[in-house]
Amino acid sequence: MTEQPGKFPFTRGIHATMYRGKLWTMRQYAGFGDARETNKRYRYLLDHGQTGLSMAFDLPTQIGYDSDDSMALGEVGRVGVAISSLADMEQVFAGIPLDKVSTSMTINATASILLALYLAVAEKQGVPWSKVSGTVQNDILKEYIARGTYIFPPHPSLRLIADIVEFCAKEVPGWNTISVGGYHMREAGCTAAQEIAFTLADGIAYVQTCVERSLNVDDFAPRIAFFFNCHTNFFEEVAKFRAARRLWAQIMRDRFGAKNERSMMLRFHTQTAGSSLTAQQPDNNVVRTTLEALAAVLGGTQSLHTNAKDEAIALPSEESALLALRTQQIIAYESGVTAEPDPLGGSHYVESLTDKLEQQAREYLNKIDTMGGMLKAIDGGYVYKEIYRAAYEHQKAVEKKEKIIVGVNEFVSGRQPKLKTQKIDPKLELRRRRELTVLRKKRGNVDKHLATLKKAAGSSDNLMPVIIDCVRNNVTVGEICKVLRGVFGEHRPSHSI
């Protein structure tokens, strides 16, 4: 074995000592209802030893509608917390000093606005921007493919992404500006090799965009991170992380001419596979999640979310969320797997799987290059079709019992327990509407801020300072997006099955 941990191409991990030096960050994705409830859950998780926050937003916030917009019907506070204004964001972080915690935000089309809100909260807490750390997902390309929270067409979306990258390189050096995700494409049904390839292809598109803006690759690339799934096939998943690291290091050095090794290191967050969880016999999900989490750790992840057992049924309850956190604490503190970096390195099986996945991913990457890059491949529907075809093949295999899922198509006996699930207050939507009416009345007219925003959006100026100024003056997420929708237009997908 010639490859070494902490050395190019980082197949065996980005640090020489890995978890002996520092454990991964335990970061449970959470957020629901309103800011008050979410603040309570965050403090609960931090009190129980979680080491970083991971913020889930509801769909209206992600797609740029305030809680009182008619498009928000039924969705307010459902899959995450509803944030429309600075008051909401302040409430979420009440009693949580932003220089003491790092926060990852799963936010894409509206990433610049939520980052602006976070920075405005830091100001109000008296924390300088140089002391805040965290991540915005800010990965729009996979939204067109799999996750669906796009707003604007690709080109203005890429401009917003590059605005964040450029702004943070100067003003918020501790911020991870893009988390390039394969997670959602895998959830949508793609294979391990496709997950590597499509994720890195998105990464290439972002680096290319920033380079074309005349940014120096080593000035921004160290702050680009990745986000992978960890699925059920144990050794394949370990090999997937190793292959992805090797490929990215080579891409950054050879394609983009990076000189700084930190630009070449693929740092990543992992979440265990939500789509592997079953509504049937939900206790089994604890076992699935444990195995997946272990593979992520053996694959050298930098941070980890372990799913709760009830996620095929509802949002995690407080109890199931705690068990999920305990799962990774047991791996970290009891299993002993942290003693050695890349403990499976050198295994014939894992090394050959790594080579094989690298090769397969490389073939996809070449194909995408031939199509003219990832934007073209997405636009033509290639990536979308590849993914849903793989999803359909998986479903057929399950129905023919070529793939066994315990409790679903085999070993189905036993009683289904009744779980106590997390519920969202049905009156929440009404309450939010009232709160926003009060806010709009109290803050007064914001037309001049919106006019400034409109002008800047139509120019090539960096939009971050203008957006920060808007949110400081209580302009809402929905109001900002309405202006941007007017200038940029909206993306309309044209995929057919």
Next chain:
Amino acid sequence: MKKPIKVLIAKAGLDGHERGALVVAIGLRDAGMEVVYTGIRNTPEQIVASAIQEDVDAIGLSSLSGGHMSQFKRVMELLKKEKVKGKLVFAGGIIPDDDVKKLKKLGIKEVFGPGSSIASIVEFLKKNVRAR
């Protein structure tokens, strides 16, 4: 030859999880049905308009974001308001047991949760559309 069963598979609300909807849509097509898929992000009004325009036999509603109670209910209200008769409505997604009962009371014939097979949905449609 008998006319094939025509089904609208519709994603309601802002939810972007379309794996289930897509897999069901392709599966029903492979089983010989005619399928119209709406893509993601449809208001109840748009779904009902598509169902009328396409003159489908059945409407399959999908949501995994928890918005099903508001959105599916609105679809059922609109179907009533527009005096649309004879369309079988079924649903799928992450839908808690308590809500399944409520949805059935609203006239949604069946709810297919995670782990449901395409075969069971095909059987359901053949039985219930032909019976009408």
